[in-house]
Amino acid sequence: MYALADYIKTELINGVEYDMSPANIQHIRIQRRLTMIIGNFLQGKKCEVFAEAEVRLSPIDHLIPDLCIVCEPSQVKDSHIEGAPDFVVEVLSPSTRRKDITVKKDTYERFGVKEYWIINPKEECIEVYRLNEQGCYYLDNLYQNFTPDEWERLTDEQKAEQNLSLKISLYDELEIQVKDIFEM
Template sequence: MGNPYNISEEKIDDISLLEPEATYSYADYLKWSFEERVELIKGKLFNMSPAPRTSHQTISMNLSTEIKTFLKGKSCKVFAAPFDVRLPTKPDDPDNKILTVVQPDICVVCDTNKLDELGCKGAPDLVVEILSPSTAKKDLENKFELYEENGVKEYWVIYPGENIVEIFELKEGKYATRGKFVGSKTVTSIVLPGFELSLEDLFEE
């Protein structure tokens, strides 16, 4: 089988030099300097969508602002992409053993010990993904399972074209849907008690 970690000693500035079926680690990821944004999920390479659409960015800014305002003076922190979240198998795994690094559209981290200059090492408490045509399958399947396995307490999936928010809560290690919310509904968060968000404000252009 050989070495499962395909670690190059040199910087790579052309994504075409990568082997799509190879297994990569965070150590490899740190050596990549090409323009394309990518994520690693269990060692496999996933291309991110091109520059997000206007509706995507509007929703991201609206939600980030609402959460940031709510968190003023509190210990939890909110981050918007691009922001690397590394999900190691063990907390002390070195870079060449970390096979997953993703960039959620928005995440909230309440354990500040997980934060460093490179991003977050460990599961955020809340993750939000805003669907786009090219990432919907990844967000609804690969990332759903990934966040569930790694203990992300709450996962929001936002459907921009339909103005829908679906919220999943982690219960006994599995996600249970709290429902799909649409229209003039107000949604809340188990991770952020007291936080309320009007969907009209979220989808306001």
């Protein structure tokens, strides 16, 4: 109980403060796995991955995404990221779900984050949003993790429609297996 009393993390979105609760273990595992996969791939490359770094989009918009990629080194300051990352991931939690899929998504879109992933641990699915030429997000694809039993119940046609791996638009050669994100 004492650790929670000392836990103070706040986001500022459009001038409104939002307190953040500590993440649950499933959330932390997903975040860690994805950070490791992407971080290993980015070794020696220009872009860098950050977990829970403060991102200052404007004086009234300071967010803390679960994970982000920044490809412009000048944006990386000692205490925060200055400006929009190229890529952002939010892992849904019961306490942040509504904010992540509405307010934060709209804010990332408004500031030009090129790609936004919403990971739902409970449903084991990932929504991938990308910016179009007009600067608006569109749902590029939905990725689902399947248990062996769920997979066996699908028809051959349904199996053919599934995408079991996904790529970050920044790097076509980085292919991530959906199951690797949710693997326990």
